[in-house]
Amino acid sequence: MAGLRARLSWRAATLVDLRDETPTARTLVLDVPDWPGHLAGQHVDVRLTAPDGYSTQRSYSIASAADGTRVELTVQRVIDGEVSSYLIEEFRVGDEIELRGPVGGWFVWRPNDTSPTLLVAGGSGVVPLMAMIRARRAAENRSLCRLVYSMRTPEDVIYADDLLRPGGPDVSVDVQLVHTRAAPPSSPRPAGRMTHAELARWAWPTDLEPHNYVCGPTAFVEAVADQLVALGHDSAQIRTERFG
């Protein structure tokens, strides 16, 4: 009996450009023919196959807003990460990879959402949240939005060109950076982990029924989600994505 035809198929994606975001993170600009478009927060599976048939795959968040056949992924180098090592060290403009998607319907932001939005990122967890900021900008959605972004040092800020430009990424997006190991000299905030008091100040009042998105390493995501619940936020409106 013939098997069911897979509903989701692998497509060839060609690297057309790349940008180094930090010493360990690189954005890959891919051209994916017949790309159906995506929602901010969705991801793709990337599959690599060696000449001997060995195959491995990994899920990556999309960094860009929907824009024709162009899809951007930001890859953080992971120690012993065979997919990330290949994508950062060997993948060159003109090369192809296999990709399927977009997938995921939970950790997504829709352009018609006018609820106040709090985006909380730990490290490379900023990737799907940046897609949300870019999708807001593309949709000219001016609802309240704040990004709280925690990273170790100033050189670890992914999308610094976009986030730190004068006026911020968008007039309606407030950006708060939390440097945990070393802060820039200009920062009024000393280096250190985000405190409960800071999150309480940056979170939107619960009366506004905000939508909260938290993405980052597991321990970071759990701590932030627990604090938001303690502040009275509806757990159904705290959407999380974790890795590591």
Place this chain on the structure above:
Amino acid sequence: MAIGMEDGNALAGTLSEIFTVDVTAAQVRCASCGHTCAVANLHVYGPQPGSVARCPGCEAVLLRIVRTRSDAWLDVRGTMYLRVPLAAS
């Protein structure tokens, strides 16, 4: 690849091969402890040789998925139910 824990969001691709709706947005109830959450919030280990999704409340196994060259094996015996959001009919 480092063996690390991800969450149920990472299952979206494999589940989309089998189901027509996005199952990661469904609510799942654990048959062991009754904890109920989105499939996206399960603790997922894998994806090789397969993905194992555990309850964030008690770590019981709720879903196991193995994809071979020709088949997808889905074991849901740890799941009491899946509640899938659908557009009003």
